[in-house]
């Protein structure tokens with residue numbers, strides 16, 4: 001059985017002091033991790049404070065990005081090796097904002113996935129189509145191509161343990177959620193793609209999140225779908241009460 005995973009993606013928000021206040025407000029009220037895994041992915045500059053504040057609690061910590069080299073002359077980048085040394089569990093890669101604003105390619109994302117595994121962390125691989133692609137009814141081929149490129153050369157064991165986040169770009173930060181049926185349809189397609197690329201066991205193990213204007217009001221409906229194993233949440237993860245409502249959606 002797949003353990004649901006609800007993850008906040010703070011983007012370029014919060015400073016270390018706000019991070020500590022947030023964790024203090026939520027840490028005693030997080031769900032049992034065997035029922036729901038709670039995760040915050042924060043800017044690199046907040047990770048040290050986040051890890052210290054979350055120590056001994058049920059909160060997992062993730063980064064929002066990293067580079068695919070561990071060290072060297074790569075000014076401004078974040079080392080996956082150092083993230084691991086800091087006690088980081090997850091790294092988001094391939095978010096549509098990184099693909100769009102920072103020109104991250106499928107090849108970069110594949111290299112980052114391998115570097116994250118080499119450093120004993122778990123990638124959360126984002127995929128998703130633009131409004132234009134959906135209006136042309138090409139969303140499935142688009143997302144399947146992103147998944148195939150991101151997973152190139154990864155083993156079945158690695159794929160079993162990673163997380164995929166399906167995030168239609170038209171639903172991110174717009175207040176416009178994909179319907180739970182649209183979200184389920186694509187998450188199912190992703191799982192079938194993994195079955196074709198690997199095998200049934202790997203497809204059954206991989207956790208697939210939906211992201212795009214997830215909030216306390218719609219999380220339960222989305223999580224009731226058989227192929228949706230979690231949410232990647234931007235705006236609604238910034239407020240402690242809202243984050244607690246999301247991770248405690250089973251109550």
Ligand code: PEP
Nearest residue numbers: 172173211212213234235
């Ligand atoms: C995101 O940050 O990945 C996201 C889905 O944002 P929002 O929940 O604000 O739409």
